[in-house]
Amino acid sequence: MYLVLVGEMQVAAKQAGVGFSLILDAAKKSGDPELFRRAVNVALESRSADAAKEAARAWTVSLPSSPDAYRVLLQLLLATNEVTQSADPLKQLLAVVPDAERSAVIDAVAQTYIRANDKEAARRVALTALQPWTVKADTAASAWAATGMLSLAAGMKEVAAEAMTSALASPAQTDAPGFLAVELLNAKAAGAEDLLKTLLERKPSLPVRMAYVRYLLDNERATDAQRQLELATQQDAKAPEPWLLLGALNLQANRMPVAEKDFLRYLELSAGLETERAERGKTQAYLSLAQIAESRKEFDAATRWLDRIDADEDSLRVQLRRAALLGRMGQVNEARALIGQIPEQQPTDGRAKLAAEVQVLKDAQQLPQAFALMQSAVQKYPDDPELTYDLAMLADKMGNHAQMERLLRDLMARKPDYHHAFNALGYSLAERNTRLNEAKDLIVKALEMAPGDPFITDSLGWVEYRLGNLAEAARLLREAYAKRADVEIALHLGEVLWVMGEREAARQAFVQARDMQADSTMLKEVLNRLGVQL
Numbered sequence: 001m002y003l004v005l006v007g008e009m010q011v012a013a014k015q016a017g018v019g020f021s022l023i024l025d026a027a028k029k030s031g032d033p034e035l036f037r038r039a040v041n042v043a044l045e046s047r048s049a050d051a052a053k054e055a056a057r058a059w060t061v062s063l064p065s066s067p068d069a070y071r072v073l074l075q076l077l078l079a080t081n082e083v084t085q086s087a088d089p090l091k092q093l094l095a096v097v098p099d100a101e102r103s104a105v106i107d108a109v110a111q112t113y114i115r116a117n118d119k120e121a122a123r124r125v126a127l128t129a130l131q132p133w134t135v136k137a138d139t140a141a142s143a144w145a146a147t148g149m150l151s152l153a154a155g156m157k158e159v160a161a162e163a164m165t166s167a168l169a170s171p172a173q174t175d176a177p178g179f180l181a182v183e184l185l186n187a188k189a190a191g192a193e194d195l196l197k198t199l200l201e202r203k204p205s206l207p208v209r210m211a212y213v214r215y216l217l218d219n220e221r222a223t224d225a226q227r228q229l230e231l232a233t234q235q236d237a238k239a240p241e242p243w244l245l246l247g248a249l250n251l252q253a254n255r256m257p258v259a260e261k262d263f264l265r266y267l268e269l270s271a272g273l274e275t276e277r278a279e280r281g282k283t284q285a286y287l288s289l290a291q292i293a294e295s296r297k298e299f300d301a302a303t304r305w306l307d308r309i310d311a312d313e314d315s316l317r318v319q320l321r322r323a324a325l326l327g328r329m330g331q332v333n334e335a336r337a338l339i340g341q342i343p344e345q346q347p348t349d350g351r352a353k354l355a356a357e358v359q360v361l362k363d364a365q366q367l368p369q370a371f372a373l374m375q376s377a378v379q380k381y382p383d384d385p386e387l388t389y390d391l392a393m394l395a396d397k398m399g400n401h402a403q404m405e406r407l408l409r410d411l412m413a414r415k416p417d418y419h420h421a422f423n424a425l426g427y428s429l430a431e432r433n434t435r436l437n438e439a440k441d442l443i444v445k446a447l448e449m450a451p452g453d454p455f456i457t458d459s460l461g462w463v464e465y466r467l468g469n470l471a472e473a474a475r476l477l478r479e480a481y482a483k484r485a486d487v488e489i490a491l492h493l494g495e496v497l498w499v500m501g502e503r504e505a506a507r508q509a510f511v512q513a514r515d516m517q518a519d520s521t522m523l524k525e526v527l528n529r530l531g532v533q534l
């Protein structure tokens with residue numbers, strides 16, 4: 001007690017070195033793990049990594065059966081890039097940790113070592129320590145998954161895939177093999193997705209399924225993501241996050257009634273949660289419910305949803321949603337004034353305000369004013385490709401196709417990897433049934449830059465239809481719709497199938513489009529032009 005008291009007094013008097021020595025001496029004499037931990041912390045607070053490692057090593061000597069001692073020493077060695085020196089402490093940690101905890105510790109080891117600067121050294125050290133545990137039934141899955149993670153981090157994709165196969169074949173219950181499969185998916189490893197699906201069928205895991213969902217969303221596979229989210233809600237009906245993401249997907253696809261139920265279910269399940277993540281989710285749900293109410297012209301209901309959001313929580317999006325409401329109610333000047341009053345706290349806020357003001361003008365059919373506003377923004381931010389693209393799309397909407405093409409050609413010259421411009425011009429030409437070969441070349445180039453993009457695939461299907469290649473058009477449009485259930489894609493597919501004489505399949509596509517957006521102007525135009533009665 002005397003050593004600790006004097007040591008703490010020295011630390012308080014800014015004599016950290018003396019205080020550290022006294023506290024460490026007290027730890028060695030008493031064998032108290034908390035004193036060893038305190039000695040480590042004193043060393044770290046005085047920015048002495050060497051002293052911290054000295055204390056941690058003394059801890060392992062004094063208490064050789066303490067997992068915490070080896071954990072702390074490992075963390076210090078890896079933080080100072082002494083990966084090779086961590087081999088023995090890692091082996092000792094895995095040896096002394098309780099059997100029931102070893103699998104979880106191995107899972108954590110992979111996440112710790114994967115952050116090392118020298119990936120290959122980390123892999124070699126970890127593999128040597130993990131090898132004995134790959135042959136034990138209760139740790140094999142975790143050990144193989146850790147091996148795979150570290151191999152993947154070191155750029156050894158094939159070795160990682162082999163480790164994943166071994167991990168998935170092991171009997172222990174752990175999510176680590178599933179997370180490895182998702183990482184291999186991101187690395188485009190052959191066969192990883194089939195193995196992951198098999199795993200989810202055999203051992204359903206909500207965290208792994210949600211990681212898979214994020215992969216699918218990142219890769220524009222909304223339909224597949226929706227299926228996995230539906231399975232997630234069946235697997236655990238009380239987990240809030242799947243309902244929030246389902247709502248977002250259904251809202252994106254204009255399935256308003258379904259989206260509304262999803263968001264309400266999310267709010268019900270997250271009512272007692274007060275984490276930052278839950279609060280962000282609630283804000284998203286309130287904003288989305290306000291948007292749904294606004295689409296029905298239920299403006300009072302939309303306002304009530306917005307009023308439920310904390311004033312400090314995402315104030316920009318809330319105020320922009322309020323401005324959109326005013327615009328929909330015909331109060332365009334008031335909406336624009338509100339947007340102008342919103343303070344800009346982030347560099348991107350000005351861009352968001354501009355987009356909202358343009359949308360208010362477009363909704364009010366004040367297209368010349370919207371175009372003039374966009375034109376001034378392009379002049380102000382000439383290096384922003386999205387602004388030029390949006391201006392071109394507005395020119396197209398106004399029927400000024402020549403100006404649209406000039407803008408897109410200029411954008412393609414300045415940003416030759418901006419695939420949206422190539423796709424937009426190609427689709428516009430196809431839609432107007434002109435210069436079809438050129439249109440196809442543009443769209444093919446866009447698809448080369450963004451392989452598998454459902455909207456570009458839809459454009460290619462549409463140009464093939466215009467060229468008279470009906471079977472290829474149908475194939476491409478089916479592929480696009482399978483990835484993204486979108487109204488326009490469904491209508492394109494329905495029209496092609498109708499022309500091909502597949503009337504029942506065409507009707508099904510039209511019904512799906514109607515279910516997504518019954519008031520779609522494009523839906524009405526297509527049905528009238530083809531003489532289809534639903």
